[in-house]
Amino acid sequence: MLPDAAVLIQHLLVIAMVVVAPVWDRMATRDLKTSADPNVKRRYYRITSIVLWTASAVACLAVGGYSALSRVGRITADAPWLPSGGRGADLVQGAIIGMLVVLVVPAAMARWIPKIRARTTKAFKSLAFFLPTTRNERVWWAIVSVSAGVCEEIIFRGFLLRYLHTAPWHLSLAWAVAVAAAIFGLQHLYQGVAGVAQITAMGVVFCIIFLMTGNLLVPMLLHTVIDLRVLLLLEPAPASP
Numbered sequence: 001m002l003p004d005a006a007v008l009i010q011h012l013l014v015i016a017m018v019v020v021a022p023v024w025d026r027m028a029t030r031d032l033k034t035s036a037d038p039n040v041k042r043r044y045y046r047i048t049s050i051v052l053w054t055a056s057a058v059a060c061l062a063v064g065g066y067s068a069l070s071r072v073g074r075i076t077a078d079a080p081w082l083p084s085g086g087r088g089a090d091l092v093q094g095a096i097i098g099m100l101v102v103l104v105v106p107a108a109m110a111r112w113i114p115k116i117r118a119r120t121t122k123a124f125k126s127l128a129f130f131l132p133t134t135r136n137e138r139v140w141w142a143i144v145s146v147s148a149g150v151c152e153e154i155i156f157r158g159f160l161l162r163y164l165h166t167a168p169w170h171l172s173l174a175w176a177v178a179v180a181a182a183i184f185g186l187q188h189l190y191q192g193v194a195g196v197a198q199i200t201a202m203g204v205v206f207c208i209i210f211l212m213t214g215n216l217l218v219p220m221l222l223h224t225v226i227d228l229r230v231l232l233l234l235e236p237a238p239a240s241p
Helices: 003-034 039-063 085-112 112-125 136-164 173-186 189-213 217-228
Strands: none
Touching: 003 039, 003 136, 003 173, 003 189, 039 136, 085 189, 085 217, 136 173, 136 189, 136 217, 173 189, 189 217
8 A cells, every 4th residue: 555545544544533433423322322123222233343343454454454553562762651571561460450350350240149230230220221131232242342352452552552653643652642542532422421531541551551562462352351241240131022
């Protein structure tokens, strides 16, 4: 691909992420909240998965392949604020274990402890319009979770960090991490202001893990597990007679 064409595609992809995606999300959320048609939710899951894989393929194409996305993840002199060596490895391992304990263990406990499950169901009440209910929706949720875990890390950690830190914007790595995390958070407007803030903070953590490992695989696995935990937290609705 010609350099000018590649840069143009990168610009268009970022515009789609910053402008088009939030607008579409707002419209889709309105449909999810107002429609009683069960096909609306499944269609949302299906379209989300298709869009994520398409966008990640475009991101890889625009930078010369998946391997090019990991180059910005190497620890360099651009990131003196990142701990390195043994201390850095300990920090990464601690972050991974901490996220798994805080997010996954309560989900597993909710599976078998009715009181915890009741509190969890109440906490998710505001997102009931979006979360899976039937067994078929749970299958689609698993597909969406894997798609988001893989593709959003390619798009927001791999592509967007590279786009902001190297060509064409040349932001410092700290600013690139902050902006990429903020854009990632804005993709989750359906969760409200508190949800966006939480997702933004999680985006920063994923960025740092990516930078310190130089590998997208670790944040991909974490992201996927965090999304899949919903299937542990919520029981499927009984089948209709």
